[in-house]
Amino acid sequence: MKPTEPSQFATPEAAEAAFYAAFEQADAMAMMQVWDAAADITCIHPMGRAVSGLAEVSRGWREIFASELRLRFTREPVQMVQSADLAVSVLYEHIQVAGEAKPRPPMLATNVYRRTAQGWRLVLHHASPAVVEIAEGSTAIAALH
Amino acid sequence: MKPTEPSQFATPEAAEAAFYAAFEQADAMAMMQVWDAAADITCIHPMGRAVSGLAEVSRGWREIFASELRLRFTREPVQMVQSADLAVSVLYEHIQVAGEAKPRPPMLATNVYRRTAQGWRLVLHHASPAVVEIAEGSTAIAALH
Numbered sequence A, B: 001m002k003p004t005e006p007s008q009f010a011t012p013e014a015a016e017a018a019f020y021a022a023f024e025q026a027d028a029m030a031m032m033q034v035w036d037a038a039a040d041i042t043c044i045h046p047m048g049r050a051v052s053g054l055a056e057v058s059r060g061w062r063e064i065f066a067s068e069l070r071l072r073f074t075r076e077p078v079q080m081v082q083s084a085d086l087a088v089s090v091l092y093e094h095i096q097v098a099g100e101a102k103p104r105p106p107m108l109a110t111n112v113y114r115r116t117a118q119g120w121r122l123v124l125h126h127a128s129p130a131v132v133e134i135a136e137g138s139t140a141i142a143a144l145h
Helices: A012-026 A028-034 A056-066 A140-144 B013-024 B028-034 B054-065 B140-144
Strands: A041-045 A048-052 A071-082 A086-099 A107-116 A119-129 B042-044 B050-052 B071-082 B086-097 B107-116 B119-129
Touching: A012 A028, A012 A071, A012 A086, A012 A107, A028 A056, A041 B050, A048 A056, A048 B071, A056 B107, A071 B050, A071 B119, A086 B086, A086 B119, A107 B107, A119 B071, A119 B086, A119 B107, A119 B119, B013 B028, B013 B050, B013 B071, B013 B086, B013 B107, B028 B050, B042 B054, B042 B086, B050 B054
Parallel strands: A041 A119, B042 B119
Antiparallel strands: A041 A048, A071 A086, A086 A107, A107 A119, B042 B050, B071 B086, B086 B107, B107 B119
């Protein structure tokens, strides 16, 4: 980036748009430019462990992008909470896989952005299945918590 | 609360301790005192939908607490990101159900706290299963995202 160039993402919304664009394009370099280059970043893929730090988070995305599945996201906002230096976005991810007739079951994602000298950057992505089809209380997990 | 009493939770950590204490005690009133009494709060129980607003969030907890399961939480911190007015805590919830020999599979939770006139209050709880036992890439979900 040239020194005269403005910060990459002027708002959390701009960073979020770049995150899902990189995801759709399966572009690991663009994806990692959305993340804060910091030790305290954390990424939780659905049903996975929490991975932390730039190297591990980057490795996780490269593994996902190696799968050859091409995804298209429709975002349904749930919550946006923002302060001067942190912003929290909660949304449904409606995912269409290229070549599949029907969309996948939706995911719920919490994305946290931090204002840095390089603009707003992602510090947490927590995604999990939102199994909206199941009857209330029909699973051990739902009953437990 | 008497007017001379200090804010209920002076730190995000104090609010988080109160959250898990209320959860263990299945105390809906204590639980809702941890939440910000605001329209923009959101709660995501594992494999559930996102519920928003005080009435819906409160109803969800009362349903869970009606299950008679008594839980004991051991918290394993993953990430804490804090600014002046917002704090994000990510942790593993290791859950022991009273009367069961073995702990349940761990959950991952993202808890977001906001500084209010009444101290730090919860504005987001996003919990999801962390299925650490599965082999990498062994499920459709893991391969997808």
